[in-house]
Amino acid sequence: MDFAFSDEQDMLREQARAFLADRFPLEKVAEITRSDEGWDKQSFRQIAELGWTSLSVPEDAGGSGMGFIDEAVLFEELGRGLFPGPYFSTIGLALPLLLDSSDQLPGIVSGERTATLAWAEPSGPSKLADIGRGITAKAERSNGSWTVSGEKSLVPDAEIVDHILVVAAASEGIGVWAIERGDANPKTHSTMDATRRFGSIAPSGADAVLIVEPGKGEDAIAAVRRRALAALALEAVGIAQRAVELSIEHVSERKQFDKPIGTYQAVSHQVADMYVDLELARSLAYWAAWCVDTGDDQADVAVAAAKAAAADAAVLACERAIQVHGGIGFTWEHPLHLFYKRAQWINTFEGAGSTHRSTIATSLFS
Amino acid sequence: MDFRDTPEEAAFRSELRAWLEANIPAEHRDRGHMAGRGDEEISREWSKKLYEAGYSGLTWPKEYGGAGAPYTHQAIFLEESARAEPPEHIGVIGLGMAGPTIIAHGTDDQKKRYLQNILSGEEVWCQGFSEPGSGSDLASLRTRAVDDGDSWVVNGQKVWSSFAHIADWCILLVRTDTEAPKHKGITYLLVDMHSPGVEVRPLRQITGDPEFNEIFFSDVRVPKANILGEVNGGWGVAMTTLLHERGTLGFALTARLEVMVRKLIELAKQTSVNGHTAAEDPLLRDRIVDQWVQLQALRFTNYRALTGLVKTGVPGPEGSIAKLHWSETNQELTKLALEILGPESQLDEDGAWSGFWQYQQLRSRGNTIEAGTSEVLRNIIAERVLGLPRGR
Numbered sequence: 220m221d222f223a224f225s226d227e228q229d230m231l232r233e234q235a236r237a238f239l240a241d242r243f244p245l246e247k248v249a250e251i252t253r254s255d256e257g258w259d260k261q262s263f264r265q266i267a268e269l270g271w272t273s274l275s276v277p278e279d280a281g282g283s284g285m286g287f288i289d290e291a292v293l294f295e296e297l298g299r300g301l302f303p304g305p306y307f308s309t310i311g312l313a314l315p316l317l318l319d320s321s322d323q324l325p326g327i328v329s330g331e332r333t334a335t336l337a338w339a340e341p342s343g344p345s346k347l348a349d350i351g352r353g354i355t356a357k358a359e360r361s362n363g364s365w366t367v368s369g370e371k372s373l374v375p376d377a378e379i380v381d382h383i384l385v386v387a388a389a390s391e392g393i394g395v396w397a398i399e400r401g402d403a404n405p406k407t408h409s410t411m412d413a414t415r416r417f418g419s420i421a422p423s424g425a426d427a428v429l430i431v432e433p434g435k436g437e438d439a440i441a442a443v444r445r446r447a448l449a450a451l452a453l454e455a456v457g458i459a460q461r462a463v464e465l466s467i468e469h470v471s472e473r474k475q476f477d478k479p480i481g482t483y484q485a486v487s488h489q490v491a492d493m494y495v496d497l498e499l500a501r502s503l504a505y506w507a508a509w510c511v512d513t514g515d516d517q518a519d520v521a522v523a524a525a526k527a528a529a530a531d532a533a534v535l536a537c538e539r540a541i542q543v544h545g546g547i548g549f550t551w552e553h554p555l556h557l558f559y560k561r562a563q564w565i566n567t568f569e570g571a572g573s574t575h576r577s578t579i580a581t582s583l584f585s
Numbered sequence: 586m587d588f589r590d591t592p593e594e595a596a597f598r599s600e601l602r603a604w605l606e607a608n609i610p611a612e613h614r615d616r617g618h619m620a621g622r623g624d625e626e627i628s629r630e631w632s633k634k635l636y637e638a639g640y641s642g643l644t645w646p647k648e649y650g651g652a653g654a655p656y657t658h659q660a661i662f663l664e665e666s667a668r669a670e671p672p673e674h675i676g677v678i679g680l681g682m683a684g685p686t687i688i689a690h691g692t693d694d695q696k697k698r699y700l701q702n703i704l705s706g707e708e709v710w711c712q713g714f715s716e717p718g719s720g721s722d723l724a725s726l727r728t729r730a731v732d733d734g735d736s737w738v739v740n741g742q743k744v745w746s747s748f749a750h751i752a753d754w755c756i757l758l759v760r761t762d763t764e765a766p767k768h769k770g771i772t773y774l775l776v777d778m779h780s781p782g783v784e785v786r787p788l789r790q791i792t793g794d795p796e797f798n799e800i801f802f803s804d805v806r807v808p809k810a811n812i813l814g815e816v817n818g819g820w821g822v823a824m825t826t827l828l829h830e831r832g833t834l835g836f837a838l839t840a841r842l843e844v845m846v847r848k849l850i851e852l853a854k855q856t857s858v859n860g861h862t863a864a865e866d867p868l869l870r871d872r873i874v875d876q877w878v879q880l881q882a883l884r885f886t887n888y889r890a891l892t893g894l895v896k897t898g899v900p901g902p903e904g905s906i907a908k909l910h911w912s913e914t915n916q917e918l919t920k921l922a923l924e925i926l927g928p929e930s931q932l933d934e935d936g937a938w939s940g941f942w943q944y945q946q947l948r949s950r951g952n953t954i955e956a957g958t959s960e961v962l963r964n965i966i967a968e969r970v971l972g973l974p975r976g977r
């Protein structure tokens with residue numbers, strides 16, 4: 220039994236923290252959030268140089284051949300730093316499907332290109348878990364080439380990425396096809412978390428590259444979902460961690476009745492509770508990451524438990540942080556609301572806690 | 586990071602599992618749901634058996650009767666105990682508090698005299714820390730010890746002392762200097778509970794069981810050789826005890842919670858509510874699963890703590906987190922069990938599960954008070970772990 224990160228993983232964490240503090244201080248994140256694009260395209264080249272886009276890519280494909288545990292460190296730190304850019308979409312959702320795609324993979328590895336996954340439909344399935352039920356997007360083959368048509372909603376980062384991987388149905392079953400953003404008629408919607416905006420797409424006979432064979436889509440998406448839930452649990456841990464840090468700083472400095480407000484137990488105990496929830500969620504998130512990394516039998520229940528607990532902890536940590544900050548924490552100027560909004564994005568992804576507890580119930584009561 | 590057993594750990598686990606299977610006494614199993622309430626004779630016998638098989642004091646030094654094994658073995662022992670539900674060792678205070686403190690601060694003679702008998706269950710220990718006027722503010726304690734030649738003479742009263750009614754020895758905090766600042770006039774004594782002048786009176790808890798006691802000391806003579814640490818240096822020694830109480834307790838508490846979660850699931854499967862079993866009720870399922878999730882969170886938090894303990898030898902802050910969260914989870918869980926049982930839950934021995942859940946639920950109210958109240962633990966986390974400014 221060994222429950223610690225390796226020295227290399229600790230170094231990766233330090234590197235990530237230093238890069239984000241230097242390149243994306245919270246004022247900068249807030250500024251980017253208010254911009255039309257909502258991200259800084261240059262940053263992807265930089266993180267690619269640091270190796271962050273290719274950690275889980277095999278060495279013979281230009282990556283470093285490491286595992287999800289290494290990426291887990293980054294997901295946590297990118298949550299803590301509230302990195303504004305399609306990292307979750309590209310590395311969390313799309314990359315696992317592109318590892319054999321010689322057309323798309325090099326651009327992702329080099330940071331020149333980004334990608335996302337489109338699964339939900341306006342009047343069809345909304346969750347990755349439901350893609351087997353009533354998908355209407357169609358993939359058709361003529362003369363050996365594929366085209367994709369249909370409507371997809373709630374596509375993360377749809378308007379800023381290069382490739383959109385569309386979950387669609389062909390006559391042989393459900394598969395995944397890549398189309399270019401320019402062929403997808405993307406539209407961005409104002410989203411609570413402006414660092415991770417949802418868009419919709421409506422490709423109509425768009426040229427498509429086959430990524431996952433029709434009939435194999437459900438299994439492939441189940442694996443992506445497992446990994447995505449673990450990644451978001453880790454991001455949520457990073458967010459809760461930052462909410463605790465910001466709160467410690469504030470209640471230690473802010474004085475009322477001549478004393479730092481952190482000396483009042485009505486305040487300090489809220490911060491203690493945030494920390495307890497954070498550490499418990501962290502333990503589950505690391506367990507989930509390890510299960511995903513090693514393909515453990517318990518992976519499905521582990522990611523469900525981690526996602527439910529970590530998202531709850533992050534949302535509650537931000538709410539308590541806003542409370543102990545008082546009026547300033549409720550302002551647009553203060554960065555807390557950005558974390559709070561990201562926490563809510565994560566919390567609702569694939570359903571909030573009760574959805575995931577229901578998955579666990581099926582296994583516990585079988 | 587690797588959550589699996591090493592080959593060596595796996596071997597220890599399977600050997601232990603087989604041993605527990607073969608050795609848990611029939612009279613313990615026959616008690617069914619009542620087994621959770623403990624039985625002194627069964628516990629004494631079991632303690633001896635554990636000791637003879639080398640499973641007592643797994644992490645204690647070999648020269649004092651321990652196994653000198655790594656902390657991971659202790660964790661595996663507790664996990665396997667949660668699975669097999671053996672009787673409890675009689676020496677809970679000795680194993681968790683007195684022993685580790687003697688290992689840390691005792692002289693060679695003291696280690697030789699006391700440690701082995703703790704492991705074998707031959708001598709039972711109790712704790713004399715809290716007083717009627719000194720609970721969370723422990724350092725305000727007033728039990729006095731006055732220097733009288735070769736002995737200290739102790740007068741005063743202690744309270745909330747589990748096992749005192751069967752204890753042979755007591756780890757006792759006394760005031761030896763009334764002039765010094767309150768933390769600096771305390772001495773840590775090892776007191777023979779059979780000494781003249783020691784009187785134990787049981788206190789009944791809200792469960793009806795007399796699980797803890799008051800201890801009265803009237804001119805009790807304690808030989809000077811029975812000081813642990815230095816005269817007036819008892820506060821630091823006491824902190825070791827409390828660190829261990831909360832530090833290594835996390836595993837034990839989580840093991841207990843694992844048993845409770847398993848029983849809750851069993852209860853839900855066999856109890857009808859609203860025309861189906863509780864296990865089929867969507868609202869109850871959600872709450873039961875939440876208990877399971879809390880259990881896993883505690884389990885892996887303990888594992889993280891374990892890695893820290895192995896590296897530094899000192900329990901980290903996770904112990905306070907585990908105690909705080911375990912106590913609140915156990916209260917929720919047992920209340921949920923009563924809710925599932927409905928009015929039947931109000932019956933004691935004649936009701937479902939022979940009153941197991943009623944006893945557990947009432948007993949759980951002590952969990953947020955004993956071994957550091959939740960309020961004190963939140964102060965510790967705020968001030969010592971997070972570094973918030975001190976309020977006092």
